[in-house]
Amino acid sequence: MAVLDRRRGAARTSRGEEEQFRLLLQSFRDSAVFRLDPDGRVSSWDESAERLLGFRAMEILGRSHERFYVEEEVARGRPAEDMAAALRHGIAEHEGWRRRDDGSLMWANTVLSPIKDGLAISGFSCAVRDISQRKQAEEELRETEEGFRLLVEGVKDYAIFILDPDGRVASWNTGAERMKGWTAKEIIGQPHARFYAPQEAAGARPAADLAAALENGRHESEGWRLRRDGSLFWASVALAPLYDGERLRGFSSVTRDMTERKRYEAELAHRALHDPLTGLPNRELLLDRATQALARAARDGNCVAMLFIDLDRFKLINDSLGHAAGDEALLQVADRLGESVRAGDTVARFGGDEFVVLCDAIADADEARTIAERALAAIGTPMRVGGSELDVRASIGVVTSVDGEADALLRAADAAMYAAKNRGGTRISMFDPGTMRNRAAERLRGERDLRRALARAEIHVAYQPQIRISDGTLAGVEALARWRHPERGAIPPSEFIPLAEETGLIGEVGELVLREACREARRWETLKVSVNFSPAQLLSHDPVAVVGSALEESGADPSRVCLEITEGVLMADAPASTAALAGLRDLGVALAIDDFGTGWSSLSYLRRFPVSQLKIDASFVQGLGAQGSDDAIVAAMVGMADALGLDVVAEGVETDTQLAALRETGCDVVQGYLVGRPGGPAAVDHMLRGC
Numbered sequence: 001m002a003v004l005d006r007r008r009g010a011a012r013t014s015r016g017e018e019e020q021f022r023l024l025l026q027s028f029r030d031s032a033v034f035r036l037d038p039d040g041r042v043s044s045w046d047e048s049a050e051r052l053l054g055f056r057a058m059e060i061l062g063r064s065h066e067r068f069y070v071e072e073e074v075a076r077g078r079p080a081e082d083m084a085a086a087l088r089h090g091i092a093e094h095e096g097w098r099r100r101d102d103g104s105l106m107w108a109n110t111v112l113s114p115i116k117d118g119l120a121i122s123g124f125s126c127a128v129r130d131i132s133q134r135k136q137a138e139e140e141l142r143e144t145e146e147g148f149r150l151l152v153e154g155v156k157d158y159a160i161f162i163l164d165p166d167g168r169v170a171s172w173n174t175g176a177e178r179m180k181g182w183t184a185k186e187i188i189g190q191p192h193a194r195f196y197a198p199q200e201a202a203g204a205r206p207a208a209d210l211a212a213a214l215e216n217g218r219h220e221s222e223g224w225r226l227r228r229d230g231s232l233f234w235a236s237v238a239l240a241p242l243y244d245g246e247r248l249r250g251f252s253s254v255t256r257d258m259t260e261r262k263r264y265e266a267e268l269a270h271r272a273l274h275d276p277l278t279g280l281p282n283r284e285l286l287l288d289r290a291t292q293a294l295a296r297a298a299r300d301g302n303c304v305a306m307l308f309i310d311l312d313r314f315k316l317i318n319d320s321l322g323h324a325a326g327d328e329a330l331l332q333v334a335d336r337l338g339e340s341v342r343a344g345d346t347v348a349r350f351g352g353d354e355f356v357v358l359c360d361a362i363a364d365a366d367e368a369r370t371i372a373e374r375a376l377a378a379i380g381t382p383m384r385v386g387g388s389e390l391d392v393r394a395s396i397g398v399v400t401s402v403d404g405e406a407d408a409l410l411r412a413a414d415a416a417m418y419a420a421k422n423r424g425g426t427r428i429s430m431f432d433p434g435t436m437r438n439r440a441a442e443r444l445r446g447e448r449d450l451r452r453a454l455a456r457a458e459i460h461v462a463y464q465p466q467i468r469i470s471d472g473t474l475a476g477v478e479a480l481a482r483w484r485h486p487e488r489g490a491i492p493p494s495e496f497i498p499l500a501e502e503t504g505l506i507g508e509v510g511e512l513v514l515r516e517a518c519r520e521a522r523r524w525e526t527l528k529v530s531v532n533f534s535p536a537q538l539l540s541h542d543p544v545a546v547v548g549s550a551l552e553e554s555g556a557d558p559s560r561v562c563l564e565i566t567e568g569v570l571m572a573d574a575p576a577s578t579a580a581l582a583g584l585r586d587l588g589v590a591l592a593i594d595d596f597g598t599g600w601s602s603l604s605y606l607r608r609f610p611v612s613q614l615k616i617d618a619s620f621v622q623g624l625g626a627q628g629s630d631d632a633i634v635a636a637m638v639g640m641a642d643a644l645g646l647d648v649v650a651e652g653v654e655t656d657t658q659l660a661a662l663r664e665t666g667c668d669v670v671q672g673y674l675v676g677r678p679g680g681p682a683a684v685d686h687m688l689r690g691c
Contacts, residue, residue, distance in 0.1 A: 054101030181228030213239035234262035286348035290406035305368035308413035314353035340378040399431035465676030476528035479517035518554035544583035558588030618652020625657035
């Protein structure tokens with residue numbers, strides 16, 4: 001009984017102290033005290049709580065105290081955590097956002113403490129105080145302190161000190177000591193000429209700067225300044241005279257360390273004149289050096305040579321191994337060129353896979369050719385890139401001159417390089433002014449005429465029959481572009497197709513042929529029409545959309561259209577070409593490998609890609625029936641295709657001997673002048689009628 005009385009007394013004492021605390025807090029308009037039951041529901045509510053939190057007693061009694069917390073804290077379980085902490089530690093205090101009845105937020109200090117009735121927990125006392133103003137003041141102070149910190153850090157590159165009328169240091173601050181290294185004891189009384197770079201300090205520059213400040217009221221300059229340890233930094237210095245009435249008292253000197261800006265400006269200047277990948281001079285710097293070299297050559301009576309170097313089929317490296325491997329190969333080529341030329345020569349990267357070497361003060365064209373041969377040999381040595389061994393080849397155009405314009409020299413070397421690339425055999429071509437100018441003029445005329453031909457519908461489509469060997473019936477046709485010039489007559493494909501590829505017009509020519517072929521395929525219904533699909537078309541912006549549009553526009557059955565692609569596309573195995581081939585397959589068109597045997601195709605490529613036909617190149621067909629290995633090679637090709645379930649078409653069949661040999665191999669279909677020359681749609685109609 002005595003124990004029970006003591007517990008009741010203690011409870012009355014606790015409630016009395018709590019009531020005194022509650023009454024005390026009620027006197028503060030920014031505080032409130034209320035009770036929660038053991039489950040966290042509000043069990044008491046007074047005027048102070050209503051005033052602070054906005055809820056009326058009838059609205060909040062019996063409701064969870066979670067209503068005072070913001071949604072993020074409720075989601076994280078913060079209300080329950082606070083109650084558990086109060087039970088563990090006897091009190092839980094927390095600062096954070098609390099929600100009022102009107103939805104507004106306040107930054108509050110919340111104290112939870114358990115209320116005990118003997119050993120049992122009868123609820124919690126919850127004291128809430130609005131500390132938003134304090135929080136705002138703390139934030140403003142923090143921002144002020146941060147701003148002051150940034151201000152101090154922002155002027156760390158400045159040194160401010162005073163000179164006497166004779167230019168000797170009269171005062172020295174910590175900023176000056178930090179920047180220049182001298183302490184005040186070491187430097188006061190010393191002439192300000194000590195801060196200049198040695199070559200300027202020995203001259204009249206220090207005195208001239210003071211004189212300019214006196215004359216103009218202020219003088220600003222930039223230049224190298226000296227630190228105590230002997231190092232130099234790029235400084236911006238502002239000098240201004242200080243007067244006491246009319247008497248000169250001295251000068252103020254404000255120095256700013258501009259070394260980083262100077263370095264940045266130098267880096268920008270370097271980037272403007274150098275290739276970002278290799279660090280070699282770019283076109284602008286190359287032409288500037290070529291201009292100077294030509295001027296020296298005209299004065300001294302020697303020659304200048306320019307070598308224009310283009311890496312052959314470099315795109316295959318990017319497409320097969322990725323652009324990182326391509327960049328690594330370019331870096332190795334740049335290093336090899338630098339090692340192969342003379343010490344004073346300039347190696348520049350012109351762009352992409354093109355390099356230019358400028359040779360100053362050479363004896364004659366023979367010496368220039370010798371340098372080109374060394375460069376070609378250096379590039380041609382196998383290199384390892386990304387775990388693969390690459391055999392890089394190049395074409396080099398060489399021009400020599402004793403005067404003239406740098407641009408003209410560059411154009412001549414470029415023309416010579418194209419001559420080397422197109423000629424085959426040797427990969428070095430010396431510039432021949434007459435021949436190459438004529439060739440360049442012809443190329444420009446050809447490009448102009450081809451553009452006009454596309455605009456004037458001079459390009460038409462001819463169809464060459466593909467005949468089944470077994471019964472001589474028509475298996476399909478190949479759509480071929482033909483050009484009839486209004487003045488020059490028929491221009492052979494061997495002339496205008498390479499021109500179209502070189503000028504980027506092959507896409508327009510190819511799409512013209514594709515659309516016309518699809519229209520005829522719709523009319524012929526059961527006949528398969530093959531169309532050459534160039535790598536440029538396959539790697540264009542959206543080849544699937546182009547083919548899909550042609551099919552939709554014509555209404556042709558996709559299975560009656562076959563797109564012929566070259567082996568090089570498969571070898572490249574680039575993500576773009578792989579995705580395009582998959583997209584074309586999904587359209588339902590057939591895919592054939594054109595000129596099979598001239599590239600690097602392997603069984604793995606034939607199995608990986610959705611091709612249904614092989615076209616054996618005419619170069620293998622030409623040797624059939626003669627003494628040699630072509631019969632065995634073609635037989636092996638046919639056997640491989642048969643094992644893979646692929647149809648075979650042999651191109652360039654011109655003799656009965658070739659046809660007989662192909663029949664022996666089991667070849668399915670042949671194409672060539674022996675079985676049918678290209679003709680218009682009417683010729684195909686005639687064959688279909690069996691006439």
